[in-house]
Amino acid sequence: MDIAAMVGEFVTLFIMAFALGMDAFSVGLGMGLIKLRLKQIFSIGLTIGIFHMWMPLLGMVIGGLLSEQFGVIATYVGGGLLLLLGLQMIISSFKDSDDRIVTPIGFGLFIFALSVSLDSFSVGLSLGIYGAKTIMVILMFGVVSMILSWVGLLLGRKVQTWLGSYSEALGGSILLAFGVKLLFPI
Template sequence: MNHLQTMIEILLMSFALGMDALSLSIGVGLSNIDRKTALQLCFSIGVFHVILTFAGLAFGNLVGYYLGQYAHWFGALLLMGLGVHMLYTSLFGKEETPKAMGNAVAMALFSASVSLDALSVGFSLGLRSATYGVVSAFSFGFVSMLMCGVGLFIGKKFSQSVGRYGEILGAVVLIGCGVKFLM
């Protein structure tokens, strides 16, 4: 695989993971949070995406060592399962959005819950290479931080109707990346 294909793959996964940040931030943006809190939330979501991806990478490397060639298949299936789960919750799940980001604990819990998908994706990436995983982790953090900011802006200016479609697109991209990992 050449470097351009690898970067495109990482960016697609980054945008797919960032869709949760985008859609949930739209709802938070509707509650008119101040600029300082919005910046803190964007940063927090970005940091949690990086940390949880690294945690998944470490676990994926460990499992990859013990399962050998079968670990690659397991990681691809996990990634596709995550996409299917995202798709199901986007279509049939209840949308829960916190009304306020009043304190650091609420913000950290919100950021961690939005970033939890990065743990599973990090696990799959840990079955590939360390460099690929590290570049992916920082890309996930940066893109999710930007998408959170975009979501807050959209939420402030528009309605929540965009959120669900973004999550569906993100789920389809994750499923596609999982299929690609199988090949």
């Protein structure tokens, strides 16, 4: 493979990684509207990056064996998880207590990271059929989504201080809208 082809593949994968990472950015922006410490933001971004590495890897491995229909199912599961997170944030914004069904800690972080990385599984299925370079794909997807998650979370944290008590409802609305978008593509 010559240099031009390698650069072309790198640019193509970067664009794909950026597009997939924008999901993590958008959801991170919404999740950043709840009060998070910098340590939590770091671990959320790192976890999302790891999920964006192993989900496409899993998709690439399975890609040659399964049909594209499985990728559609993964998108619906991700949309459902985002709906759950968004509704939970909106409901908890109207309560005085800080009790949440799902928080970006422990199992909630797993759910959060899974919901934003399921689309990378679908892309991994396609890339597995295409025969893309596995190491370059998983590194690119992981690093880009991690950085975009951090940017979204930090920006959400900044906006949260401006919006005060309305920020969590806004964040939940963003997650809810993104879940609806995944479930009902236009």
